[in-house]
Amino acid sequence: MTKKRKRDDGGSSLLAANTDIGQHFLRNPEIVKGIVDRAKVCASDTVLEVGPGTGNLTVKLLEVAKKVVAVEMDRRMVREVQKRVEGDPRRHRLEVIQGDVLKTALPYFDVCVANLPYQISSAFLFKLLAHRPFFRSAVVMFQEEFAMRLSARPGDKLYCRLSVNTQLLAKIQQLIKVGRNNFRPPPKVDSRVVRIELRNPPPPINFVEWDGLIKLAFNRKNKLLHSIFTTKAVLLQLETSWKTYAALKQGNNCCEAPDIKGLVDGVLDNDRFKGQRPAKMDIEDFLALLAAFNQAGLHFT
Numbered sequence: 001m002t003k004k005r006k007r008d009d010g011g012s013s014l015l016a017a018n019t020d021i022g023q024h025f026l027r028n029p030e031i032v033k034g035i036v037d038r039a040k041v042c043a044s045d046t047v048l049e050v051g052p053g054t055g056n057l058t059v060k061l062l063e064v065a066k067k068v069v070a071v072e073m074d075r076r077m078v079r080e081v082q083k084r085v086e087g088d089p090r091r092h093r094l095e096v097i098q099g100d101v102l103k104t105a106l107p108y109f110d111v112c113v114a115n116l117p118y119q120i121s122s123a124f125l126f127k128l129l130a131h132r133p134f135f136r137s138a139v140v141m142f143q144e145e146f147a148m149r150l151s152a153r154p155g156d157k158l159y160c161r162l163s164v165n166t167q168l169l170a171k172i173q174q175l176i177k178v179g180r181n182n183f184r185p186p187p188k189v190d191s192r193v194v195r196i197e198l199r200n201p202p203p204p205i206n207f208v209e210w211d212g213l214i215k216l217a218f219n220r221k222n223k224l225l226h227s228i229f230t231t232k233a234v235l236l237q238l239e240t241s242w243k244t245y246a247a248l249k250q251g252n253n254c255c256e257a258p259d260i261k262g263l264v265d266g267v268l269d270n271d272r273f274k275g276q277r278p279a280k281m282d283i284e285d286f287l288a289l290l291a292a293f294n295q296a297g298l299h300f301t
């Protein structure tokens with residue numbers, strides 16, 4: 001095997017992959033090129049790369065970006081990626097931060113590119129979705145099922161809390177399916193690369209309260225919910241509130257976004273609904289709730 005082939009295969013063969021922290025290195029240069037092409041990096045862009053590993057994506061990103069800031073947890077990989085760009089005239093455009101990306105304040109970036117360690121998929125995704133100022137887009141590789149959940153629509157088997165919350169905050173586009181044999185060592189499942197673009201402006205809600213409602217709605221085993229969550233009443237309240245909010249916003253009157261938790265608590269406390277035969281909140285009811293949000297101007301597509 002030639003020296004170059006070793007590099008394409010994930011860097012120095014002396015470095016053992018630590019799969020406990022998601023080390024599965026891309027060994028197919030075509031996939032590396034496909035990811036970098038789809039990231040649509042401009043010559044003036046700063047790219048945030050999460051988990052550069054042995055630098056397979058990093059060296060290609062340096063060919064197209066003004067700057068690459070890479071965050072890598074494993075000190076061995078930090079040394080490896082730095083060694084890999086030694087002698088490269090573009091090495092001054094690479095900054096490697098050693099640390100856990102979940103505990104690191106994200107630097108300024110225009111585009112994020114990551115073959116993400118799967119253990120941190122959800123935590124990093126929501127860190128990204130909460131990141132301001134706006135970045136242009138993120139092109140990220142996830143486990144296949146996780147990626148499909150991100151863009152699942154009502155009625156799909158994979159539609160879940162993750163789908164609703166992600167689509168509330170971002171637009172998701174499925175890009176490339178990547179079979180497990182494109183990695184060294186191969187993971188147990190296939191992967192997919194997706195594009196993530198933040199919605200701008202972000203929806204005017206308190207995300208923690210919203211997520212509380214979505215969590216209740218998807219937790220179908222929650223007896224308490226089934227017995228007290230009178231769907232139609234909540235629906236009506238929320239719809240009215242969103243319509244009022246949308247109308248005030250259109251008229252440029254400053255208005256606070258509706259307090260979702262307050263609304264739900266208000267409905268549950270309301271004497272009018274006490275003792276009423278409980279309505280079951282099943283997935284159909286929940287979809288009706290989402291449809292009401294759509295009608296009231298909060299869109300999920």
Ligand SMILES: C[S@@+](CC[C@H](N)C(=O)[O-])C[C@H]1O[C@@H](n2cnc3c(N)ncnc32)[C@H](O)[C@@H]1O
Binds near residue numbers: 021022072077100
């Ligand atoms: C799937 S590998 C990708 C390596 C390389 N980008 C590639 O495509 O060949 C994930 C990388 O993320 C690193 N990593 C794991 N957890 C991390 C964390 N919490 N913060 C930063 N890097 C992490 C691993 O050490 C590993 O290098």
